[in-house]
Amino acid sequence: MMLMKKRAAANTRDRKPAKSAGKLFRAVRSRHEMAPKKVLVTGAAGFVGHHLVEQILKTTDWHVTTLDRLDTSGNLNRLVGINVWDIEKHRVRFVYHDLRAEINDSVARHLGGPFDYIIHLAAGSHVDRSIEDPLLFFMDNGIGTVHLLNYARRGGLRLKKNADPQARTPVFEGKFQYFSTDEVFGPAPEGVAFKEWDRNNPNNPYAAAKAAGEMAAISFAATYRMPIFITNCMNIFGERQHPEKFIPLLIKKVLAGDTVHIHANRNKTQAGKRSYIHARNISAASIWLLQNGRLLDGSAMQGKYNIVGEREVDNLTLAKLVAQYVNEYLAAKGKKTRPLKHEMVAFHASRPGHDMRYALDGSYLASEGFNVPVAFDESLRKVVRWTMDHPEWL
Ligand SMILES: NC(=O)c1ccc[n+]([C@@H]2O[C@H](COP(=O)([O-])OP(=O)(O)OC[C@H]3O[C@@H](n4cnc5c(N)ncnc54)[C@H](O)[C@@H]3O)[C@@H](O)[C@H]2O)c1
Numbered sequence: 001m002m003l004m005k006k007r008a009a010a011n012t013r014d015r016k017p018a019k020s021a022g023k024l025f026r027a028v029r030s031r032h033e034m035a036p037k038k039v040l041v042t043g044a045a046g047f048v049g050h051h052l053v054e055q056i057l058k059t060t061d062w063h064v065t066t067l068d069r070l071d072t073s074g075n076l077n078r079l080v081g082i083n084v085w086d087i088e089k090h091r092v093r094f095v096y097h098d099l100r101a102e103i104n105d106s107v108a109r110h111l112g113g114p115f116d117y118i119i120h121l122a123a124g125s126h127v128d129r130s131i132e133d134p135l136l137f138f139m140d141n142g143i144g145t146v147h148l149l150n151y152a153r154r155g156g157l158r159l160k161k162n163a164d165p166q167a168r169t170p171v172f173e174g175k176f177q178y179f180s181t182d183e184v185f186g187p188a189p190e191g192v193a194f195k196e197w198d199r200n201n202p203n204n205p206y207a208a209a210k211a212a213g214e215m216a217a218i219s220f221a222a223t224y225r226m227p228i229f230i231t232n233c234m235n236i237f238g239e240r241q242h243p244e245k246f247i248p249l250l251i252k253k254v255l256a257g258d259t260v261h262i263h264a265n266r267n268k269t270q271a272g273k274r275s276y277i278h279a280r281n282i283s284a285a286s287i288w289l290l291q292n293g294r295l296l297d298g299s300a301m302q303g304k305y306n307i308v309g310e311r312e313v314d315n316l317t318l319a320k321l322v323a324q325y326v327n328e329y330l331a332a333k334g335k336k337t338r339p340l341k342h343e344m345v346a347f348h349a350s351r352p353g354h355d356m357r358y359a360l361d362g363s364y365l366a367s368e369g370f371n372v373p374v375a376f377d378e379s380l381r382k383v384v385r386w387t388m389d390h391p392e393w394l
Pocket residue numbers: 042043044045046047048049067068069070071072073074075097098099100120121122123124125126139140144179180181182210232233234235236237242
C-alpha cells in the first residue's frame with residue numbers, strides 16, 4: 001500500500017509541467033544518467049558572458065560558476081537582469097577573482113572544480129583603453145589566460161575516469177574554450193575574409209593581447225594534451241552592452257542630438273565596416289561547439305572556429321539604422337524625433353590602431369553543422385527598443 005502511494009506520488013510529480021529549463025532537463029534525464037555538467041564562465045559579469053550564462057540557463061541543465069573581477073565593464077546586475085534569473089539562479093555561483101593573479105589553492109576551493117567546461121571570456125575588451133594602457137591588456141588577456149590554463153591543467157578541468165592526476169599529461173574529459181576576436185587577424189582588404197589558420201596581424205594592443213592568449217591556448221593544447229578550442233568572433237551586439245561600445249553610444253548620441261563621428265578612409269568617402277552578430281547567436285554557437293566541436297591537436301588544421309556576423313555593415317549605415325529605430329520608438333511614444341547628425345572622420349588621424357574593415361570566413365563552422373541564424377535588422381531594432389526601455393544601461 002505504502003509502495004503504491006509512493007508510485008502514485010511519483011507519477012503525479014512526473015505529470016507536473018516543468019517550470020524551468022533545469023527542471024525540464026532533470027525530468028527527462030533517466031536516473032542512471034550523469035549529474036548535470038559543471039561549467040566555469042570567466043567574465044560572466046561582462047556583456048557577452050552574461051548572454052552566454054542566459055543561454056546556458058535557458059537551453060541546458062548545466063550548473064554555472066562565474067568568475068569576474070567586476071572592473072569598469074563588469075556589472076552583476078547584468079546577470080540579475082536576465083529573464084529566467086529568479087527561477088534558475090540556484091544554478092549560478094559567483095567567485096570574485098582577478099586573473100592577473102594565479103588561481104591559488106584557496107581560490108580553487110572557492111571555484112569548486114573540476115569543471116566539465118571552462119569558457120574563458122574575461123578580458124580587457126576596449127581598444128581605446130588598450131591604447132592608453134597596453135601593459136594592463138597584456139596582463140589581463142595574456143597572463144590572465146595562462147593563469148586560467150594552469151588552473152585547468154592542475155585540477156580545474158575534469159579528468160577521464162581513473163586517469164592519473166599526477167601523470168605528466170593526464171587524460172582530460174572536460175573542454176576549455178578560449179573566446180577570441182576577429183581583430184587578431186588585423187585589417188581585411190575589400191573582398192578578403194580570413195580563414196581560421198590565416199596569419200595573425202594584430203594592429204592594436206587589445207588585438208595583440210588576445211592573440212597572445214590564443215598562442216598560450218595552442219601551446220597548452222600541444223604540450224599538455226589539453227582539450228582546448230578557440231573561437232574568433234566578429235562584433236557582437238545585444239542588450240546590456242557597455243555604454244562606451246558603438247551601438248549604445250549611437251543611441252545615446254542620437255537621443256542627445258550630438259554629432260556622431262563615423263570613422264572613414266583618408267578622403268572621408270568610405271566608412272569603416274564590420275560584421276555584427278547578436279550575443280544570443282554567439283552563445284548558441286559556443287554551446288554547440290562545446291558539445292560537437294573539434295579540438296586543437298597541434299596540426300594547425302582544427303580546433304579553431306570563426307563565428308561570423310549575421311551581416312556586414314558600414315558604420316554610417318549602422319548609424320542610420322540605429323537612428324531610424326530610435327526615432328520609431330520616440331514617434332510611437334508621441335515624442336519629438338531627432339535626425340542623425342554625423343561627420344565622417346579619417347580614422348588614420350583620429351584613431352590610430354583602429355582598422356577600416358574586419359572580415360572572417362565562416363564556412364568551416366557551417367560545414368561542421370552549425371549555421372548562425374540571420375536576423376540582423378530585427379535583432380538590432382529589438383536591442384534599440386530594449387535599451388530605450390532600460391536607460392540605466394546607457
Ligand atoms: N564584444 C565584442 O564585440 C567581442 C567581439 C569578439 C570577441 N570578444 C571577446 O569576448 C569576450 C567578452 O567581451 P565583452 O564584450 O563581454 O567584454 P566586457 O568588457 O563587457 O566583459 C569583460 C568582463 O571580464 C572581466 N575581466 C576583465 N579582466 C579580468 C581579469 N583580469 N580577471 C577577471 N575578470 C576580468 C570584466 O570585469 C568584465 O566583466 C572578450 O574576451 C572579448 O575579447 C568580444
